[in-house]
Amino acid sequence: MTEHVEFKVSIPSSLHEGLALQDRIVQLMERFAYSPRDVFAVRLSFEEGLANAIKHGNQLDESKLVMISCRIDDNRMRVEIQDQGAGFEPQAVPDPTQDEFIERSTGRGLLLMRVYMDHSEYADGGRCLIMERQRNSPLPITEN
Template sequence: MSDEPRLILVVDDSATQLAQMRMLLEKAGYRTLTADDGEQALSVAREHNPDLVVTDLEMPGMSGLDLVMMLNMESPQLPVVLTTSRGSEELAVEALQAGAASYVPKRNLAKDLADTIERTISVADSERQRLSFAKYIRTVAIELELNNDDTLLSQILARLEAPLVELGIVTEATRMHIGIALDEALRNAMIHGNLEVPSSLRDESCGQAYIDLIQARLKDEQYASRRVNVSLTANPEQAVFVITDQGPGFDVNSLPDPTDPENWEAVSGRGLLLIRSFMDEVQHNDAGNQITMVKLRVDPDAVDDDDDDDDCCDSSDDD
């Protein structure tokens, strides 16, 4: 892989927003290209092969949702990160389900954009490095015991995601979603579960209070000695992930509904929304220290059949 800085395509119809995001990303060491609408973005992506696309949702002409769908068809391994504003919540959920990898509320760009892109690219890299052995593997069982070092997550994700590709559970278009969901769930278990660092601290002192408490807890044996247990059981029909931390848990009934527009920009709801968008079933235990996530097999032939049926219906209507 080249040592050249990663290339990010930034798409927004606001010149001010484009300038802000370009400045943030170049300061973080990325190269950038820009486009002010979806059609131009598609052309630039085809010509320059960026490593990641950041796009606004609501633009004249081709919307951000349309752009996500087109990129997902043409370059399913190209990750797309959304920038969202109040009022675009439902559209953003559609875009995540259509292939976008993550999102950042516009009010949090300065704090979260570069970090989200770094994490998303890391997940994408782990996806590209996996080998497929589908014709040999029929069932997989993995048990991991992890400390709270989130710098190892890219390696952990690669190990957990590989069986899903090998068994044919996920497609090129959906395998990155698994990595994003697992990344969020594992960080929750390590940081919020074992280290007991609340999400609310991210809004204090530009996030420095959040970082400082994590570092302090990692040096405190009471918290640092706790482990995260991960189990994966998979066959060609489904994968079941169970992630358990050793923290005190939380009141599951107090979880905000992340799909409610009122909670869209809440720091504590972002990870859960991504997990629920990308997994087929999600459950917490009563103690609040375990999450079970199920991903069912994606059948590309069934998707194609559905598309064919729609085309037939369209033809009949035209007649």
């Protein structure tokens, strides 16, 4: 049976809370000898997902929690981020690469999560983000 590690944690809706969790996930990935590119992809996607949950989901209301669950094994890692906000429709978020939106200062997090993770999906009316990435999954831009 493949060894795996999983944890669940709840944090208040403060933007200061994210870095320690990022470090915890990175340490787990390094323990399982994931590549620097895998670590980069997951760290970036986790930060985007968590920031969305705290800022847009829970509206920085520290009485509301964000629940994070993470599971990692030799082949795959999965992260779920659940907030207690009003939810949203991901399809309603405009494509930030379109000319009319490209100079906006926000709105690129969903794009980055979709690109850097194999699977990125919102459930529970936009309150629960589920992300998965396989070990050594290719990134879209690989030329040097």
